[in-house]
Amino acid sequence: MQVALFTILSSLTGGHVRILETAYRYPRRPTFLIPRNYYVKLLNMLDTYYEGRFRDFIENNTVELPPMEITHFYAYPKYIYDAMNRIKGDLSYFDLFYVPHEHIGMMMLLKGVGVKWTALLQLTPVIGALDVDLPMNPIRLMSLNLRLNGMGYIGDKLFEYLIAKAVLSGETVLSVSKSIPYEMRLMGLRARVKVLDPGIGIDEACFSCGDKDIDLVFFGRLRREKGVFDFIRVLNVLRRRMRMRPRALIMGASDDETPRLVKARLRELGLSGLVDVKVNLTRRELLSNLARARVFVYPTRLDSIGLVVIEALAHGIPVITYDIPAMRLNYRTRAVLRVPFRDINSMALVTAKLLSDEEYREGLANEGLRFVRRFDWVNVALREWEELGKIASEESKAPETKVANVIKAISIA
Template identity: 25%
Template sequence: MVKLGIVYNNFLSPQFAGGGSVHAYEVVTRLRKTFDIVYYPSSPVFIWSKDVLERRAKDLERQGIKVAPDFYTLLDDMEKYRLTGVKRFLYADRIAKEVSEKYTVDVDFLYEPDHTSFDIFYLGRKAKFGLTIHEPLFYANSIRYLRRLMKFYGINLSTGRGFYTRFLYNTLYAKPKYTRLLKEYKPTFIASVSKGSLEESGLQGEVIVPGNAFDPELLKYRNRGKEEYVVFWSRLNNDKGIHEIPDIMKIIYSKLGRKIKLVVMGKFFDKYNERRFWSKVKKYDLDVEYLGFVERKRLNEVVSKAKLLIYPTHVDGFSLAVLEALALGTPVVAYGIPAIRSVYSGLEAVKIVEEFDKESMALESKKIISMNEREIEDMMNNETLLSFLRLHSSWDNVAESVRKIILKYM
């Protein structure tokens, strides 16, 4: 059987590491049917304790994913690789090199399923390799990126996490670093869960279709009726447009000629974001119910009964929130950033407007809110959408797309 080396860190994370890690786990566990898998934990794992890493590694091996024996040797000397804070940022490249040198690579091909470290490039000196990105690896057009950041972050120099930190990271660190690595250690392929992330990075590559999947259990919540509210759930930060939502709701009120409740779920990024959001809610006298972080069953129920998911996102590589809303039978209005357009354009149930166009987002929202239940059900059950959902309702389909890409370049 062909040997496939997996280079990654978040398989060993003791906490939820986001949608990219879900994709990576679901795909890799299915690739075992075709390949003899050997897992090479990458350097960022060393932020965790030795006990945690050993336990997580043994758990993976019990699931049939072999961990490279060299990793257990690295654990005996892990303190010199265990960097946090600013040091982790400054020396990530050097640590990736050192850790990569310690591994003996005996596989036919190396693959990184959710690029989160530099290790894949340095290990790539020992075997052919490919990688998948979920969000842009970097932003190729720095000036356009700066203008967008200033618009959705606002010009506030007091937060410590403003537009300037993101811009400087991209311009002075990510863009030159990855440009150099891609030139010196050229991968045989770069894949992405959407065409949009490749476009933003200015890279050529393969698009994984489907790029992600949802739990088919979500389909059981469809067609159970709608209630008079709209919903938003995600990370509650600038990237997802949290501060634009009150502005959009205010315009919706004026177009409807009445109030409609907004239900918000998720955790606020920081106190500044939270204060700013609630200040606008109070100023506009909006009807908002905040549920915080809710468990999965409750989230499914709330989203499925909403008339609409309002989603003014600025940063996404695919958007599982949009996919899951569609699976739950709820239409979406979203900003047309490249990832959203490349995955969801052509679906009647996803109304796409230009980024930052709050007026158009409110207008499209008003149209859907004004529909009756039968009209919404008809829209959510047309054959184009149902075919899209069938394709995205199984991780087997995602893994098969990845398998074909790997074999194509191997």
């Protein structure tokens, strides 16, 4: 089976790392279709943060597409339409076009031009993730969650939502998380979603633990929706109300001004002396620092499964997070402790319990180590390849008129 994998790989976040880890282990090498500017950026990131790992794999299996500058989702189809025209003579070579992202714009074009395609949902389309999963009208539910996770207002997403309903209807797609089809049903997005379980794996280097000289760690992208500022609020409660002075570490990737805002907030609260902030570390440095932590406080608002959660558990570190669908449905283990959404005081109380009760903490750490043993990248890749083969062998269907009309309008523009 010949698979063309269209991706931008604009960063080395958990979802993009997952693409590399699985594609590298497919029984047959895929062909990456990557815009030239993202291709160059990816190679530089692999050299800087991964010591060149995956570089040969990418260089030997990539077709460079024209540079892409995308600011809105509806710009994707126009770009892909032009790019695929450049390689249209090679389209018949591939048995399947694969988008390992939840980008509706990419899916819309592939469905409209009639090639065999599928996608891997690493977040819930349009919304990213639900923080609150109350039974209500889908539009009201989207509007509520967009405000809660700071992603804007429904007016910015309504057009994308309507296109997503048309694009996903009747299609078979894959998902890395049990929470994604659940959230899609609440939002009224219909598709045949096959959940890969497990949908992520563990790097072998994770199974090691060093001296535990860091009490609390935040490990993830330094973004508001990932919970870095809620982590600071938890730390402030521990310091001011519980008279604790935990040593803490904030680390992760960032390419904006968030680290400056984080440090300013720590100074404002008088917490700078308790917290180290380390940004854009190498993979080896990240895991080395993670192994030193006792407790991982991860108040994320935007997640589907959270590779960082698995990595923490693999280092013998219990995790405290919000009770959002992504954590509730994927982590049925006592090693991941959930508190009500945005309940900072409860998160601080659970954190204090873990820090003060070593026997309790170590019991959860051992349970977490047992839980993650099944998260193996080889098995994840083989299962994904098997599902791709099933989709490639399905009978092709003509694109729906409403999608084809959108594509026609874009191609004329």
